[in-house]
Amino acid sequence: MATTYKLEYFNFTGRGEPIRMILSYGNLEFEDIRYAREEWPKVKPTTPLGQVPVLHINDKSITQTGPICRYLANIVGLAGNNNEENLEIDVAAEMIGDVLKTAYEYRFETDETRKEKVKERLLELMPIIFTVLEENAIRNQGYIALDRVTFADIIFLCAYEDIRNILENTDVIADYPNLQEVKKNLLSIESLKDWIQKRPTLPIFIYDLKNDIASE
Amino acid sequence: MATTYKLEYFNFTGRGEPIRMILSYGNLEFEDIRYAREEWPKVKPTTPLGQVPVLHINDKSITQTGPICRYLANIVGLAGNNNEENLEIDVAAEMIGDVLKTAYEYRFETDETRKEKVKERLLELMPIIFTVLEENAIRNQGYIALDRVTFADIIFLCAYEDIRNILENTDVIADYPNLQEVKKNLLSIESLKDWIQKRPTLPIFIYDLKNDIASE
Numbered sequence: 001m002a003t004t005y006k007l008e009y010f011n012f013t014g015r016g017e018p019i020r021m022i023l024s025y026g027n028l029e030f031e032d033i034r035y036a037r038e039e040w041p042k043v044k045p046t047t048p049l050g051q052v053p054v055l056h057i058n059d060k061s062i063t064q065t066g067p068i069c070r071y072l073a074n075i076v077g078l079a080g081n082n083n084e085e086n087l088e089i090d091v092a093a094e095m096i097g098d099v100l101k102t103a104y105e106y107r108f109e110t111d112e113t114r115k116e117k118v119k120e121r122l123l124e125l126m127p128i129i130f131t132v133l134e135e136n137a138i139r140n141q142g143y144i145a146l147d148r149v150t151f152a153d154i155i156f157l158c159a160y161e162d163i164r165n166i167l168e169n170t171d172v173i174a175d176y177p178n179l180q181e182v183k184k185n186l187l188s189i190e191s192l193k194d195w196i197q198k199r200p201t202l203p204i205f206i207y208d209l210k211n212d213i214a215s216e
Numbered sequence: 217m218a219t220t221y222k223l224e225y226f227n228f229t230g231r232g233e234p235i236r237m238i239l240s241y242g243n244l245e246f247e248d249i250r251y252a253r254e255e256w257p258k259v260k261p262t263t264p265l266g267q268v269p270v271l272h273i274n275d276k277s278i279t280q281t282g283p284i285c286r287y288l289a290n291i292v293g294l295a296g297n298n299n300e301e302n303l304e305i306d307v308a309a310e311m312i313g314d315v316l317k318t319a320y321e322y323r324f325e326t327d328e329t330r331k332e333k334v335k336e337r338l339l340e341l342m343p344i345i346f347t348v349l350e351e352n353a354i355r356n357q358g359y360i361a362l363d364r365v366t367f368a369d370i371i372f373l374c375a376y377e378d379i380r381n382i383l384e385n386t387d388v389i390a391d392y393p394n395l396q397e398v399k400k401n402l403l404s405i406e407s408l409k410d411w412i413q414k415r416p417t418l419p420i421f422i423y424d425l426k427n428d429i430a431s432e
Contacts, residue, residue, distance in 0.1 A: 049311070
């Protein structure tokens, strides 16, 4: 019997989109269940930890984005081949995660004074991390972690789209030509391109990766 | 030539202790560099990302606690043997990480109203996660992720010590007999016991794992 995948998440990119992209990269069909914000109070108690994303693989439910991504990456060929390679991927993914976490914190902060401070932290952290990733991308000729595409690249692409939207369409990799190359490499992979073109368009998005596919 | 390990972190448990424990579990000798808070401004610019922990393996510097733990776990035999086992470990470690992150947020919040709210979130999240971990520990007969010790158990032990201190010595697993069993199993491993007994005692600690070793 074929494995069935079903993803529960909000009707948003966020923590769910890397999972959708890794599944799509591997041409693994999945049911893409998307909740509107107002449905959440009803859905929350039905999830294992009161959280989404939840990935259902056959009748098993898995929570936590990072572990899900790493697990699927091993299935679709986006993980490392040994402990050293996995370390490279994990460190890159975690660095991107730190930036993204700070960007979300900025997005959802309601106190104006604090929001400004979080923004300062974000604008301080971003160039530190992006400089390291840019050096990686030079060494790996257009990839973030290894000399081939891995799930760290996909996590980067998703983070880029979200951060660009959070920062009102600021192209945060404008000064990093090799990170632009990473994006271009990813957007030239047929299975990813297909997914990005067919996924629902979010009305709140100013910038959509679709734009970059269209312009190439 | 033997591999040399050197860890830079604060003179505290926090994000550094799981790394120290995994190294100790595997009897891998390491230089345990500990900075006082007041040294940090001087040290910060010398680190790769302006952050600690940094683990130096020979002349390579690695940042990010999670990836470091997973990498070392693979070396010392605390990781899974396949993708499914690694998923179990990662999910457990990540769940514990969520609780710990919330506990640190509570610890460092200075606004009283916010601090109360974070505490509410912590006291709501903890029983959800601990109930899942307790079920795991029953199924695995005294271990968090698999039917043997893994780095998820060590992450649990370190988180337990920190959270107990943050919550003024509240024994947060008092109602979870199987999580107590996990702690007991870990504290009966000679290499871990040795480390806990020989590591520096922190003056700010109300509760130290040393206490539990002494009382057995």
